[in-house]
Amino acid sequence: MYATAIKTASLSAADFRSDTVTRPDEGMMAAIQAAPVGDDVYGDDPTTSKLEAVAAEMLGKESGLFLTSGTQSNLAGVMAHCNRGDEYLIGKTYHIYAYEAGGTAVLGSIVPHPLPVDHRGALAAEDIVAAIKPNDSHVPITRLLCVENTVNGMAQSQSYMDEMANLAHDHGLKAHCDGARLMNASVALGVSAKELVKGYDTVSLCLSKGLGAPAGSVLVSDHETITRARRLRKMLGGGLRQSGILAAAGLYALEHNIEGLAEDHRRARHLVSKLDALDGITVNVEAVETNMIFIRFGDDRASIPDTALTELAPFMADHNITITPGRVMRCVVHRDINDADIDALVDALSAFIARYAD
Template sequence: MPDFRSDTVTQPTPAMREAMFKAPLGDDVFADDPSVNALQDHAAELLGFEAALFAPSGTQTNLIALWGHCQRGDEAIVGQSWHTYRWEAGGMAVLGSIQPQPVETQPDGSLRVADIAAAIKPDDPHFARTRLVVLENTTGGQVLPPAYIAEVAQLARSRGLAMHLDGARMFNAATANAARHGTDVYEEARALCSHFDSASLCLSKGLGAPVGSLVLGSRDFIRQARRTRKILGGGMRQAGVLAAAGHYALQHHVRRLAEDHARLDRLAQGLADANRSHPVLQGKITVLPWQTNILFTDLHADVAPAFTAWLAQHGVRVTSSLYGGATRLRWVTHLDVSEADVTAALDCVARFERQG
């Protein structure tokens, strides 16, 4: 059953399960779980930070980082459609007493630098104090260009602001940059992170671990982050059984992300061909630009109910939502989507075409 709903649905591979089974364990709340410590040290060195902290989820690592940069009544600049603002249940305001200042997200996933600059508040008691700029990379599968990130970082530094990266799928961005530049994905990841004071990295999405995320920053920042994690209920005991999976993923599942990108490209090309060539779907399915492992397609209202029902009936799992009068489907390739799954999905589309 091809499952394109999200890269969060992946199952641990046999080799990852073996690493989990053999992981030496301690008590991470006492900071003496050797597998957790090994993961944190490895990730920090890999990405150019002084330290890292393992936590249950990306929502928590983002909140830990936001809380580390901002005090009560401070403000963080975020994207209107980004996870930290729209998809994390308002935690930055509810739990952190941090005011989000959303900025409109552009079609390419970026925020206009001029809009970020305009959102920064003057030092006036009438306003929340702007402390932080948050970027998300990838965002909706789109990659923020390195030159753009450097420009935003320069603005932030000039205004005395910190920078946080919501890098849930940061290695997908690094994979795309490496393919474009002919460079190494780990080098691209380190370069990408170099502009940020802190970063959040999900291990349970494209990297394929079952649970967990990392927050990375300076030693002092992570020392405070450990306290914040405890407040949020994220302190785990023998967490090494989970950390071992994340450690394995960082070592063995980063370079294979290029396979996910290639499979999405094939899927997107096949859906675009269907839009061009068949009387039923011709002009009815808009394939939006794609760069990594996430694709959005918009269905015309007169085919959307039948097409989505057909996919579900034949076991092709996608997520759908209404967007601007169209039905938007999200397709995500990942560790558990094979070449055969892509073939099966495209065959299902073809058979829907023949059904009319």
């Protein structure tokens, strides 16, 4: 009876909705099984402490903190920099502002100031400078600049990352990087993650996206900021006990799964080249730099009505493919997608479009 009420994707389907759908492989499960654990709220969990140290070292910072999710890691990061009534500047499409349930405002009483982003997901220096408030008791104190990398799969370059961090510091702001998929950016650009974020005061890295761990993110910064974030994590309900079970998966991901992101990127490019040959859809060909592809249904060549799009997900499910339907459909390639899955997606999309060709 409950089975009908619970919405689950078929576990055998090729799932293109997100890189969060990956499942731990055998090696990761073995690492989880073998992990020494203790109570991390007492600071006793050796595996969690090791993960925090490894992540901090990888990202060139003094200290790390394991948190339950990217959302919690970003929230603790923003709250570690800002007091109640302070303000942070951020791209209006960025995850912290748009998709984290307004947590910084609700739980931190911190005011977001959303800024435009360009076609590559980048902020403009002049918008940032114009948004920084003067020292005037009528307005909030601008405290922080939040940058994201990757943005919708687009890798933000070293020069852009440096420019943003320097701009923030020149104006007395701190700089936070939501690096949920920072390793994708690093692999795509051929630049170390440490170098990419060298100017940032805090960086949040997700372990449960393309890196393949079942849960968790790491926030890295200097000792003092991480001490504040650790207190905030407790307040936010994120103090875990034998967290080494999860941290072991994260450590395994950092040690074994970064290189494989290049393979995801190669598959994404291959998918784009195959899709580009189909009539009836357009693909963001130029902007596929890592593992995300955006497919738009209906263009000059053919028109697919809105009603048809409601049939897209069930049609794909019949082909053992899971997608998030929409006029613009995001497809994400990850370690649980293979070459045959790419071919199956192209064939199914081709069959779907053919229904509306005339």
